[in-house]
Amino acid sequence: MPHDPDHPPAKKFKPGSPFFRLDKKPGMLLPRKGNASVPIDVQRKNLPIYQAKSQLVNQLRQLHNAVLIGETGSGKTTQIPQYLYEAGIGRQGIVAVTQPRRVAAISLASRVAEEKGTQLGKLVGYTVRFEDVTSSETKLKYMTDGMLLREAIGDPLLLRYTAVVLDEAHERTVHTDVLFGVVKAAQRKRREQNKIPLKVIVMSATMDVDLFSQYFNKSPVLYLEGRQHPIQIYYTKTPQSDYLQAALVSVFQIHQEAPVSHDILVFMTGQEEIEALARTCRDIAKHLPDSCGPMTVIPLYASLPPAQQLRVFQPAAKGCRKVILSTNIAETSITISGIKFVIDTGMVKAKRFNPESGLEVLAVQRISKAQAWQRAGRAGREDSGSVYRLYTEDEFDNLIPMTVPEIQRCNLASVMLQLLALGVPDVMNFDFMSKPSPEAMRTALEQLELLGAVEEKEEKVVLTSLGKKMASFPLEPRYAKTILLSPDFQCSEEVLTVVSLLSVDTVLYNPPARREECLAARRKFTTSEGDHLTLLNIYRAFKKVNANKEWCRENFVNSRNMSMVGEVRAQLREICLKLGVKLESCGADTGRVRRCLAHGLFVNAAELQPDGTYTALDAHQPVAIHPSSVLFQAKPAYVVFNELLHTSKCYMRDLCLVDADWLMEAAPEYFRRKLRSNKS
């Protein structure tokens, strides 16, 4: 497996002009065979990794650190843990394999249990939030990276484990990045204290190799052969001012020239533009000459109901071309087979962070080269394919090489709180693989100080007792704080509900085609107190009908997300009971809930200006009420909000009406500086 893959020669095309047919080259590697009838041990032996098995087992036995590089299809994620076990690593403890996503952890564990011929939860198990399928026999444990991090708070040396395999390391999720440091420190301390050594294996696609190796004590890099097929790359001849128009033209160019069985995957940025382009494609397809054949256009994004997401896996009707319009969900989370063409707009909607203001903002931006290759790779999974990049080769050369790790573009309040809870002595100098800016870390510590989670003692930042309690919730610090404050306002049951609703995907389902119906149904729950209380009303109604699914459909409520709310709430309530948080309901006196939210979310406060606009008080920047808010038509003097969303404007999402007095009592010092009424 080459470290820097030989990229195919580039060809130029201009959307709208005919591109020339690609010559079919024989595949570099054999296509993966359909394997339903092949016995599982034979499948194992057919994996590219199997040829190197004895060599790998030997190396894994000797090395303390290793970086394993291999593309999807190399079999590393299922085989390496088994090799570690066969090398005797599992005898004195458990081999942990971390994954960024729940579904991956669960399905990999099932697969490996099957390969081992054991029942899931015995030798091979998994641990994800809400689910622990392990036992005292479990030696190979697949888990989400967040779960291992949580375990580390109780056991910073990770003594139950003899090896930790950090998989999908190239994705650089916040959790993985924190784990890098935690695992490295645990390894060093165990050596110093003469405890059983901890092996650390980092597994990644072909990116960041030197960085990983350097960070983990210059560890050796092992390359595994993958199963990627050749991909033909096309760039545009000239820069495209309108990537949507370019995407549309390219879809139909391919549609007119390529065999109808070749599916197309288009990478775009969000729900709205995907739905709009889907409509346009369907319209145009209707009016094409018969020689073209029909087209099935399938939108794909995370908030789509599961049944609709599954449509991308169904083959199109005979003689019909499948065109999938997707967000970056298809980059890593959902793998679709049969994709012959990828159209890459080169854009993505992603979080950005302003360290001065401490505010996260969601914005459309250019992708990185690594993402461009990831997208391209989606066309070469079973056979050779093509990718149409809707930008020039020069523009490609100017893309940043790697996506900036998430830890450098998010609010670090959670991370800092977690590090302190882990007992890291000097959080500002934590051994991050990629250090966030000192400003970002300082801003996070300031926010934690405002929340009362940390204080400075002898020039060191330490957790307060409140901070320790906050760290035991799997929540952003401000939400944990809000829960811990709620007994003061006699509304903890309500606040638990509201926080649970805020910490899952939205429970509101808004199909654009049934807009009027949807608004009418929503009106029953709407209150001028804001979105939080509207959500609370919906949850209360949902409980009243015993979580009835039919009720959910009629009221445009996403029942899957709503049941998730229930699970989260039960977990948070359990933690409250352990901490001795008094649980009581405020009944109809919902003003108490708003007052509590004001105290917990005061950093996200906004004030109505004389000209009718809003100013976010923390960063003192102009903001507006998001059209999805129940307060969109209203003009409340003061609100607290959940998050900012930057599209055509900087929008506040999920607002709660509050009194200026409440903000003042929540953080007097802070608001003496911020409030307009105190400035003039």
Added chain:
DNA sequence: CGGCAACTA
């Protein structure tokens, strides 16, 4: 006055 990346504890 106008619109919702992706994950996860």
